[in-house]
Amino acid sequence: MKLFVCQACNNILYFENRVCGRCGHQLAFLPERQTLSALEPADNGVRALADIGEGRFFCANAGHDACNWLLDLGQTSGYCRACRHNGTVPNLSDPAQLAGWRDLEIAKHRLFYSLIRWKLPLKTRSEDPDHGLTFNFLADDPNGQTKVMTGHDNGLITIALAEADDIERERRRLEMGEPYRTLLGHFRHEVGHYFWDVLVRDAGRLEACRAVFGDDTISYAEALKRHYDQGPPAEWQQNFVSAYATMHPWEDFAETWSHYLHIVDTLEMASEFGMEVRPPADQIGGLTARLSFDPYIVGDFDRIMQAWLPFTFAMNSVARAMGVRDLYPFILTPAVIGKLGFIHNLLQGAARAG
Template sequence: MRTFDCCCGNSLFFHSTYCISCNRNTGMCPACNRVVPVIEEVDGICRCGNPDCGVEVTQCFNGETNDFCNRLVVKAELENLCDYCTLTTVIPDMPIAGNYEKWKRLEQAKQRVLYLLDQIGLEFRGVDENSEPTLSFEFKADAEKPVTTGHKNGCITINIREADSVERERSRVELQEPQRSLIGHFRHELGHFFWDRLVRGDREVAFRVLFGDERTPTYKEALTNYYQKGPALNWTSNFISAYATMHPWEDFAETFSAYLDMASVVDTATHFGVTDSGIQDFDAMLKSYSRVGLIANEFNRDMGLLDLVPQVFVQPVVEKLRFVHGLRKEV
């Protein structure tokens, strides 16, 4: 993630709620899409402190009552919750110990992913009658019925167990995944959401050329098959991950997730002057990611951590990533 500037010259971070240097309140302004100081005028009106923006803002209800949302609400819209928080329709049961922390981790991972979507022009809001399905999030715990993390008709459900790092690591080892993170879950499930919104009915022919036919075998058959037999031995020559071999929809979601990983890392690297590619040109971005990923992997190995970029980008995978890139609209 990039950093932002306070009017006092200090750096602000993505989740900053105040500036540690000048003590001003800070927040993410949805109008200019950056973390800004909030300037309170004599009459009590609060404005975005970016001189090029200056819209009247209020705090999100989840910033006022809980400490995990710094996204501001444009005053004219008269909403209590910001446009990100309002998408969460089911939150964990708060009287249960530990659930507040889980909710906070889930929302903060979600905020990072949605911010990136805004940056790269993948529209997730309901903009018109053609914007189907409508996006929402449910954060649920296992009860009588176990909760499966997944996407259905625009609704992304995350099992809150995934917000417990010990549980998540256990699953990662069991499933032999090179990485498992909350942010990764959001990116993967959003892949299913964007398939429904941007590929279904519009780009299916081009999709099938790269990812295969999603109709045969059916998803259910593919699922049973995968858990009986596992991935094909030579999967690395065509797929981004073992799980991507399960069905073309999972291949797309895994590729979409890897694309967002790439865009966020290269945006950060560009912001800090590590590379100058930016994230508009696909080939330049991919080239930067390969180089930055190699260096970051060595940093992580220096520290005994898992690789930042565990994937290998063989040519068929590159073409699938390029397909995802083509879904972006100009911003």
């Protein structure tokens, strides 16, 4: 993620900012320019100071304070590039459901920042009725009869509204023995399943993917039952980024995909701050890194790893000094790094094609 600058007063801005804290200008994100812009009133909509063109209009979800993106040029109503992929949303007349949906939208918009930066193919359900990317945000049955499960099915991603409750999400994390569980993590994982369909299955890369992640033709239902009955295999950490990744090659791909998105977006933010890791105690240079590159466009995956490992070592150490969990509580073995490299090449190829 980038840092942004207010065009009116040069104040530093963050992706989720709605108003500049220095000059008071309203702010909006321009997805086609990947920038946050100060706004001024216009006869027709608003004028973005980062774009000297004609008037622009807000996404319809701005009316619910759930989106601060502008519509594409020439579009005067409807939804932005991120919100047009929404299917079902919660009951917005319920304050608790509205608040939860807003939190989900923050995570979803961060996801779309990355997908747009890589120029990935993004078709809605109306554009592709069989496999368009759609998000359904569903609340549990208030009578307690059914619980919504987060998951993916042929382009349709269901996100359980209950995950927006910090206490409930932490309860599930502890119950499932997970070191990490966030809203953004859910979005990145589930969209990994969607892009397995688009970039692997439908793009003629099945054999190459199977050589790295294994045979995806094995029964998913049987693999799921075995995982929850028996748990992950012994010494799974040598070959998988998480215990859940051991369940089936599809889950291994989605987990690895999500971690790659974690890494790239975090490194971009660290680079925006000009961070450098250079501990005086490091006599051999293994923990030294200068984060001064754009990880979204770097071709050499080794460069990403050479920055990520020292950075997370430093950030985990800082987190422990505060008495909180590690920023990145995972071990990246050579086998896992090889899988991450596959995702890197897949995304870089898609970006070039886009």
